[in-house]
Every structure is written in structure tokens, then in C-alpha cells.
Amino acid sequence: MTPVKLYPPKPDKVYLFGTCLIDMFYPEAGLDAMQLLEREGIEVLFPDDQTCCGQPAYTSGYQSEARAVAAAQLGLFPEPWPIIVPSGSCGGMMRTHYPPLFAGTEQEALANEVAGRIYELTEFLVHVCHLRLDDRGPPEKVAMHTSCSARREMGLAETGPTLLASLGQVQLVEQVRAAECCGFGGTFAVRHPEVSAAMVEDKTVAIERAGAERFVTSDCGCLMNIGGRFEHQQKAVKGEHIASYLWRRTS
Amino acid sequence: MTAQDNSIQTHPVQRHVVQTYNPRDFHRQAHDALENPQIRANFRKAMDGLMGKRREVFSDWDLETLRELGANIRQRALAKLPDLLEQLEANCEANGIRVHWAEDGEEACRIIRELCEARGAKSVIKGKSMVSEEMHLNEHLQSAGIEALESDLGEYLVQLNQQTPSHIIMPAIHLNTDEISDIMHDKTGTERTRDVDYMTAAARQQLRERFMSADVGVSGVNFAVAETGTLCLVENEGNGRMTTSVPPVHIAVTGIEKVVEQLRDVPPLYALLTRSATGQHVTTYFNMISGPRKPAEHDGPEEVHLVLVDNGRSSIYQDDELIETLRCIRCGACMNHCPVYTRVGGHTYGTTYPGPIGSILMPHLLGLEDTKDLPSASSLCGACGEVCPVKIPIPDLLVRLRREAVGEGRGNVRGAGVKRSKREVAAWKGFQWLATHPSAWRGGTAVAGKLRALTPSRLGPWTEYRTAPKPAKVTLHSLVKRHRAKGKSITPQASSEEERS
């Protein structure tokens, strides 16, 4: 299992790895993450050549394609700054799967080194920035959906809720089976659409029944899935990436 | 009590029609299960209950340390497997237990049938054994004119209903009280009732006759201890003790991986097994058998046999990654915690072992041709790996089998490459090319944004249940550029407001 991570003091600079889903579908979440970090006095470096962590190919069984894509990212973070990923799923890929993916290759040492600098955004905000938030938004009931990768692969069940709980006007409501998967799972939603649909259906019902007006998540896959289900049913519950939510309420 | 002894003579087992499910039909079976509100409700309730009980029973334990030890004991047993099997055989034989080896299920069935025939056996009573399900022992014996009756209550009910187990620990978990009442009424003539005590007592009465008259008892094994030649059975009902103590012959059948080195290895595994499986501190019975009845003893079987079945296990054993599959102690926690299993139930998988463990084990037993949809039937949420008492990295093994299925692995799993398609390979090659050519990537994603209005509103199956995501007008790459250009003085909201849609 993931050993207890010792967190460094707040650095002067960090890298931001935006992830492909954010790049294409939720770019404002990436920008908001950047602004949250900048407000903490951290200079955010955004390597322009970043594309995707390689996870879609990896979980589909296309390991050499995944490795090639991952290899293209490894060289983008030459200085020893932390690498912030606003996604538990991509963060988990880079932290836990890069080392075995490159084991026995020329890039093994580099992959291990990069993996050691990966932080999920909320993890970094809580444990490194010790972020304090001044909530300016209206009162609101919110449910947090922590992605399975953030929760289990990265061991970050608490960082998202911790941040939301520090917003004075936000009431964090707990949905039943909060730890259960929303049914996204990347290509799973495409290969097993009916099973995935049953899962997301239960998740939206749970969020709605908890009385949430909004759900917040740290992963855009879950956001796309749960939000897409709510929208399809023309429900009032809206979803938002946690970076956007935090930035919107405190800026 | 009106349970009728004579009703058992019309036992359906003799009709020998078992409702079958096939792993090749995973999608159709999943569809049927999802459409069945009773199945959905039965599994949801059961899984919620089992998850809650497990959480509670481990609350005062150093669970991580215990799991570490459990994994370590199983790793040690596997590291010494051939030596331990020889030691087990020698110690069993010294204790008077006859040991047999079977290459596959067919050979194991033949061995057991011949042992039955040698005693002129007509009826076999069975304790719960998943290996016997794996090799379809009941059908085999019945076709040889030997009746095989399950005695675990859940297995008995499932057999009465001409089904196979839907869970490795709780075989009848797909049935609710009313359904069971109907089954018992229809097949054994009991009253229709919701009184569980009544039904349990009726089954007790029906099966006691069978224990007394059975010629042979067949059981599984939870742990086989090499050091002492001891077979350990874990159970609550007492049917396992009956099966192994009352008939004159006891045949235990197990996979070759079930061996542990020492007696002291047993308590940690037993502690993990009962807590992980059903959230119990301990089961009612822990039955340790080290031989047949001795001359001075007054009960117990005259003969005890152990059938060690390979059936694909030695092939799994060859590979440093896949071997972790063999650590499994068959607790079922992975299925209890699996959001997919909870939705579709055990029969959907169409395999002896359903759920996550089945999806990493059955491809080796049946080949990927028949099981190609199983490794992908997971969102990789990690719940299975998180609860596994012996720390099998189930999600990683699912990914490994996906790799094998598309022909990108080591090729050492039967049916490797069965899912390989030129179209899919080309798609991933295309993805690779784009994601390794940053300027093309930036151009492509930007173009996608420009064309967002053209995104088809029906993106295949996704949009049957969800609104299709539309690419943003502007990519993060572009947003960052603008953010930089404007400098930090600009109010960030202004830039993002216009982009938000």
C-alpha cells in the first residue's frame, strides 16, 4: 500500500499537469486550480507540451501505447518542483503506475523520480499549502464525490471534504455509500454501458436524497458521468470540479 | 412441523436440469439482471449488510498488519508450493488419508466416481465445495447413477431450484425469503411461510435422513496443513462436520494452492476469512481432520481421501504477476464490495467464481475466449483490492488480463489476443501518435472545441443515460496562454466567465 507520505514545505514553484479531460472539456477547472495555487504565492509552470497521462490506453490493455504517451510527459518536469494534478485518476496513474510501467526501461529512474513528485490538487492544497479559505459564496448544501482513484489509489478520502468543510457557508451533506464508484471507470462506461448506467443512477439518487443542491468532485471523469446523468434527467443538481468551486466561492 | 419426509423422494436433483449461465453471455445476462428489480434488491440488501458487518468486526483490529501477515503466509506457501504439497501428501498418508492428484476437473471427477464405485456407493452427501462446483462433480456423479445432494442450506436451496450458487460464501443470496418459501413448498412440500426457523427446521429434518443414509461425504478444504497433514474446514451450520463424520467415506477435494506450511499459519488466515466473508469474529465450527477413524474410536469415517486438483492453477503459478491470484482464501469480500457484482449478481458472470476474483481466476480456468468480457467488467474502482484479506492486487490483475485479451501481454494466458481487433489497435495507435505530438494535440483539441456544435448528441451507449459531454470552446492550453498574456493583474473571473458555458 501507499506508504505514509511526508509532505514538504510550501515550494516557490509547482508544475501543473492539466489532464486531457480538463484540457478538452473542463479547461476552467485547470485555470482555477492554477489560480488557487498562484493565490498561495506559488508560481505555476504549465508545460505546453503536455497531453495525456496515458491512462486510457493503460487500463484498456494497450500498455506500450500507454508507455509511449507517458514517456512523452516524463521530460516535461525537469526542475525538482512538485507536479500538481487536478485529478485523482491521472494522479494515481502517474504516482502508482508509472514506476512499474517503466520498470526495466531506460526511463525507469526518471519515471520513479517524477512519480515521487506527483500530488493530487486537493492533497497539495491541504497538506502542503495548508490552505485557508475565505468563503464569499451564498449558503449551499453540497455533496462531495471523491473519485475511487483519489480515495483508494492515492489514499485521499479526506482532503476534498476537508476543503469543503472549511468553507463557512457550505453545508457538506453525506450521501449514502459515498465511497461507492459512480460507474465511470473510463472505457468501462463504454464497454458495459448498462452496468455503468445502473451505478451512476444510484449515485445521482444518493446525492439528490442527501439534499445536495450541488455535487463537487476532484475528477472530471466522475463529473462528466454524474453531471451528465443529472442533466439527462433535467435535474437541478449541478456538478463542479472542486478547483472551480473553491475558486469561485473565494475570489 | 409439517415437513414431510416422503416429499424428498421427488427430489428434483434426479431430473438433473440445471439452469445455466454462460460467461460468453455476460452482456445479455447483465441486462436481464439489471431489469430484474427483485435481483437488484436482493443483492443490494445482502451486500450492504455484509459490508457493514465486515467494517464492524474489523474495527478493533490492526487490520493492515493482519492483512500483511495473511498475504505473507500465502506468499510463503506459494513460494514453497511443490515441497509443501509433497510434505502434505506424506503427512496425510502417514495419518491414513489417501492422497490423489488430478490434472483437471475431469480427472478429479473420475477419481471421486471411482472411489464411490469401489464402495458401491449410491448416494453422496456434500459439504460446500467450490472446487466441486468448478469441476461439475454433481452432474458427473449423477450421470454415473450416483446421487449427489448438497447439504449446506444455501447450496441445498440452490440445488432444489436447479441453479448454481450466485456467491461463493452465500450460495442462495440471490433468493429472498418468499422465493425460498416457494421453492421449499414446491419441491419438498413444506408450508408456505415467511418463518425462517420453520424452513430451517424443515431442511434439518430432510437432510438428517440423508446424512444417515449417505454412502460417501464429499467436502472442500479451506486450509490443508502440510506440517501435520491436517484438513481444515470452516463453517457455521454443522453440515460440514456431518459430511465429514457420519458417512463411512469422506472425500475432500481442493485446489493445489490451498496448502499452508504450518499449523500456526492457520489462525491468522482463519481470522481474516471469517471476518472478511461474513463479518463474524469466528464461525461456529472449525473442523480439523487429520485422519480416518482409529481402531479404538467409535465414530468418524473409515476412509478419508484428499483429491488435489490442478485445473489450470500450475499454469497461473508460472507468472510472477498472475501467481498473486493463487493467494485467494475464497472469502468473497471482493464480490461483497464490488459495485458491479452488487448490480448484476453472481449468475450474470456465468462462472463458478463470480465477481472480481472470478474475473481474474476464470480466464485461466476457461480461457479468455469464453471469458473475454469479464476482465473489462470492472470500473477499476479498487474496492476489491482494498478489502482483500491477502492483498491480491485485483485491479492490477484485471488490467493485466485486459492486456492479454487484446494481445498486448505475455501471451501466456489461454486465449490471449482473442479481443484484438485492427480497428481498436489503430485507434490506440492514433491516440498514441496524437498524445506524443504536442502541437498536433493542441491543434486537434482546439479544433474539437471549434466543432463542438457538431458533436453528435448521441455518442453511442453513453448518451442513452447521460448527456454527452461537449468539448469546451477553448482548451486549457489556450486558457493558460491567455491567462499569462493578460498577466496576473487581470481579474481571473473576467477571463473565465466568458469561457464558461
Place this chain on the structure above:
Amino acid sequence: MSTRDAILKRLRERTDGPLTAPESDFAVVTHRGWSAQERLERFERLITSVHGEVVHCREGDWTAALIEVLAAKGIKRLALGREHPVAAEARAALAEHEVALVDVDRDIEQWRREQFENVDAGLTSTRGGIAETGSLWLWPTPDEPRLISLVPPIHIAVLEAEGLEDTFFDVIERHDWAAGMPTNALLISGPSKTADIEQTLAYGVHGPRELVVLVRHSKEAA
């Protein structure tokens, strides 16, 4: 080549080479450090939580407690051993009593149906108990065969309070089970039960519906 040899050969000639066996640290299943009182409390809490009954009695007059249990449960025919002090004392105390004593030192083939259908309870000694899980451990003998703790609808077991140990691991180690296992060794933790009908607990599905543990306290401890 025999199947046996073929299987062993495949395992020995493993593709990815020989494996290294890790060492095991068993600390997590031992060293509970409970006092006698804590052991007893925990044992009682756990075994009663799964429907076992515990009756405390003194070494000197435990048979009085036994007679009370027999009367309370309407037990008319009690199966028991002969030589073990528990059986011998029970036989002596019940000699003038109306409860019929059923001998168990007979081959089961001679009285199987009688045991299944015409015995109300079985009385056995135990070798000891396990506090952590609320378990009894029994090594059936010719004097007290295995089926009398299983077949009759009630099992009455006699446990010495001093015979309680912390964990299963401790029992195996301290009594050096590995040095020689009996034909059948048993842990019993409550009456027979099932939850196979929609997770509803029901007792006595195949084995005893009731388990009564007579915990005997020695004079010094009492």
C-alpha cells in the same frame, strides 16, 4: 509421467524462476495480555453474542448446575462419556436421577438412528477455551466421540475457567498441537447456525440448536 509428478514438475520448473519465501511475524495474533477476568468476560460476551449460554458454577457442585440445566430444558436422555472426570462426575450425580444416560462408547453404526432421533442432549468436556473469539476447543476421544457435540439438539460443554487462553494462535503454540494432531480437532463457538435465508439468522440448522457452557471455577478462584 503420473499426474502427480507432472504437476510437481511444472511447479518446480517455474517459468519465472524460483520464488523467495518471506518470513512471517505473528505478533498481531498473540500477546493480548488479558487478565483472567478480562478473558472470562470477553469469552462470555462473544459466545453469548452468537446464542451460546454460559452458566457459572463451582468445581465442587457443578453437577447441581448441570441438573438445573437438564431440568430447565426438559432433557430426558443425555448422551455422555464414561471415563473423563466430567462424565464420571455427571454419571455419579445423575445416578439417582430420572434422566436417562445414553452411553456413547459404542460404535456409531450400532446406534446411529438412536443418536440422531432419540437423544436430547450431549455432554462433553472441553480442552479449553479461547477468549478472543468465544470458542471452545475439543479433541474428541473414544470416550467422548465427535458426534455427541454435533448430533443431539443440545450440546452441554464443561469448561474450566482456568482453561481459557487469549487467542487460537496461543492455544496452538502453548499446547504444541503441531507435535501430534488428533483425528479430529474442533473449535466450537456457539450453536449451529445459518443465514442462508435472506441473511436471517436461524439456529440449529444441522447441529445443536443450543449450546450451554458450564464454566467451572475452582475453589481458589471463587
